[in-house]
Amino acid sequence: MDGNSLSVIKLKNILLVTVPDDPGDDTIQELQNKVLNAIEKYESKGLILDISNVNILDSFFARTISETTQMVALMGGQTVIAGMQPAVAITATELGLHLGKAISTLDVDKALDIFTDNFKTV
Amino acid sequence: MPYINSHSNSRYISAFDKWQEQKDFVKFTKDDEEALKKMHPTAMKYADDFVEKLYEHLMSHPDTKRFLSDEKTLNRLKLAQKAYFLDLTSGDYGEEYFNSRLKVGIVHQRIGLPPRIYMTTYCYYMQLIIPTIYGNPDFDAETANAIFMALYKIINLDQELAISAYIHATDEVISRQSEEIMEMSTPVIQIWDGVVAAPIIGTLDSGRTQQFMERLLEKIVETNSPVALVDITGVPQIDTATAQHLIDTINAVKLLGSQVIITGVRPVIAQTLVHLGIDLTDIITRPSMAAGLKVALDKLSIKVTDMSKTTQGS
Numbered sequence: 426m427d428g429n430s431l432s433v434i435k436l437k438n439i440l441l442v443t444v445p446d447d448p449g450d451d452t453i454q455e456l457q458n459k460v461l462n463a464i465e466k467y468e469s470k471g472l473i474l475d476i477s478n479v480n481i482l483d484s485f486f487a488r489t490i491s492e493t494t495q496m497v498a499l500m501g502g503q504t505v506i507a508g509m510q511p512a513v514a515i516t517a518t519e520l521g522l523h524l525g526k527a528i529s530t531l532d533v534d535k536a537l538d539i540f541t542d543n544f545k546t547v
Numbered sequence: 548m549p550y551i552n553s554h555s556n557s558r559y560i561s562a563f564d565k566w567q568e569q570k571d572f573v574k575f576t577k578d579d580e581e582a583l584k585k586m587h588p589t590a591m592k593y594a595d596d597f598v599e600k601l602y603e604h605l606m607s608h609p610d611t612k613r614f615l616s617d618e619k620t621l622n623r624l625k626l627a628q629k630a631y632f633l634d635l636t637s638g639d640y641g642e643e644y645f646n647s648r649l650k651v652g653i654v655h656q657r658i659g660l661p662p663r664i665y666m667t668t669y670c671y672y673m674q675l676i677i678p679t680i681y682g683n684p685d686f687d688a689e690t691a692n693a694i695f696m697a698l699y700k701i702i703n704l705d706q707e708l709a710i711s712a713y714i715h716a717t718d719e720v721i722s723r724q725s726e727e728i729m730e731m732s733t734p735v736i737q738i739w740d741g742v743v744a745a746p747i748i749g750t751l752d753s754g755r756t757q758q759f760m761e762r763l764l765e766k767i768v769e770t771n772s773p774v775a776l777v778d779i780t781g782v783p784q785i786d787t788a789t790a791q792h793l794i795d796t797i798n799a800v801k802l803l804g805s806q807v808i809i810t811g812v813r814p815v816i817a818q819t820l821v822h823l824g825i826d827l828t829d830i831i832t833r834p835s836m837a838a839g840l841k842v843a844l845d846k847l848s849i850k851v852t853d854m855s856k857t858t859q860g861s
Contacts, residue, residue: 507804511764514802518760518795529804531771536804 431456433463439471439540440464440502441533446478453489460493464500472497473536474527477508482517491525498526505529505536563642566708570640573704579697584638585686586694589679591633597675598628604671611664632672635701648705652712662713669706733759735766742843743772744836746811748781756792760799767805774843775800778836780811790825797830806846808832810839 431452434441440463442456460472474490476482494504504527509517517524530536602625605611615621631651634644655665676698680691728749735745743766747759767775777796782789797807809832812820820827833839844851 506802509803511761511768511799511803514764514799515757515760517802518799524802529802531768531773531804535773 431459433459435463435467435469436537438467438469439473439537440467440469441473441475443475444479447481448479448486450485453486457489457493457496461496461500464497464502469502471502471540472504473507473533474504475507475533475536476513477510477532479513480510482509482513482522484520484522487517487522487524490527491523494525494527503528503540505539507531507533507536563645566645566704569707570704573700575640575697575700575704578693579700580638580640582690582693582697583636583701585690586680586698587633587636587638589683589685590636593675593679594629594632597632597672598625600675601628601668601672605668611668614658614660614664635698635705640701645708648708649712651705652709653716655709656713656716662710665709665713666706669702673702729755729758733762735762737766737770737772738776738840739844739847739849741770741772741847741849742774742776742840743767743770744776744778744840746778746781746836749783751782751789751792753788753792756796760796763796764799764803767800767803773805774846775805775807776810776836776839776843777807778811778839779809779816780813780836782811782816785816785819785823787823787825790820790823790827794827794830806831808839808842810834810836 430445431442440460442460444456445452448456463469464472472493479486490504490506497504506524506527506529508531509529516522528539530539602615602621606615615624631647634647637644652665655662677695680686680694680698683691686694733745733747733755735743738744743763745759745763745766749755751759763775763777766772777793779785779793793809797809800807807830809827809830812832812834831839831842833842
């Protein structure tokens with residue numbers, strides 16, 4: 426899986442990224458770069474990472490998500506992780522992996538709800 | 548109980564060869580077998596008499612009498628008892644003997660006869676047999692001693708087998724029950740659109756946590772529920788390990804994008820949690836499932852109204 430197949434979709438003032446099945450370290454690094462560049466370009470308020478295709482979450486991936494969340498926050502955006510699989514959540518808990526300040530939601534729909542709710546209140 | 552394999556599901560405790568080792572251990576030799584054989588004619592002679600006396604003794608005690616309810620059972624038992632007694636001096640202590648002795652323990656356990664009765668009955672038995680060894684004109688003092696020793700050894704082996712079978716049978720019951728409890732004690736049910744509830748009954752050990760966590764997470768994803776109520780009313784006592792298991796479950800649920808509300812926090816549980824210094828401040832906790840459901844509905848922006856009151860008011 427090379428980084429070029431990753432697409433960062435802009436939806437109004439949010440970015441949506443579907444993480445491919447079993448991403449390699451290069452893909453994950455590429456993902457971070459693309460996301461940060463897109464936020465700079467569109468001044469996006471939020472990032473949704475759809476990880477429903479991901480079967481294995483390793484420590485590198487977990488750390489990158491956590492770091493990306495912090496970076497996105499520094500650039501004024503909120504990160505939401507959508508659609509984590511139960512098996513991935515269990516493994517992550519057992520290994521003590523943390524996703525930092527990222528919020529989780531059950532699916533992309535609910536992730537979009539978070540942003541619309543937030544924008545209503547803000 | 549060296550020949551008991553506690554992990555095996557077999558009805559019989561396997562390993563006859565282990566019993567051979569056991570025989571070596573108590574120094575039960577060919578000489579002993581020969582000595583017991585010498586006793587066989589005497590045993591034949593007294594067998595019926597002994598069995599009668601034994602059952603007379605058992606019938607005279609209410610503790611043992613209740614196992615000997617009807618005439619038919621009694622007669623069958625007397626026959627079995629006679630065969631059992633004659634087997635003692637048969638001189639053949641092979642696999643058949645081993646299996647028959649094991650069965651004694653298994654059957655006694657099944658009918659609920661306590662090992663105490665089995666042991667004391669054996670003692671009474673000895674009181675009947677010993678005089679026929681030492682009072683026997685056919686045996687000189689040395690032979691009598693040899694027979695007594697051999698008898699003592701084989702009876703010890705007998706008892707050990709029966710007691711091990713008792714323990715094994717009881718262990719089987721326990722392991723079957725704990726499996727059943729494990730299977731039925733962690734249901735996860737959807738109680739509202741977007742809310743699942745999981746009442747935990749019993750102690751939460753690591754094995755059950757794993758199973759519980761899997762079921763809860765699967766159900767949350769399946770029903771797309773943002774809120775999960777975990778009810779601990781049925782958890783008798785909480786310790787640091789149980790609390791950690793709960794926290795792990797809560798963290799896994801959080802990763803999915805759903806939220807756990809702990810319900811059924813009884814006063815004693817609240818006291819223990821504080822005394823143990825377990826920090827649950829980041830987690831919503833409520834004393835009852837009903838209170839938890841209210842929080843859940845609030846989170847989902849669902850309002851439940853009492854129709855009767857609304858109509859009255861309008």
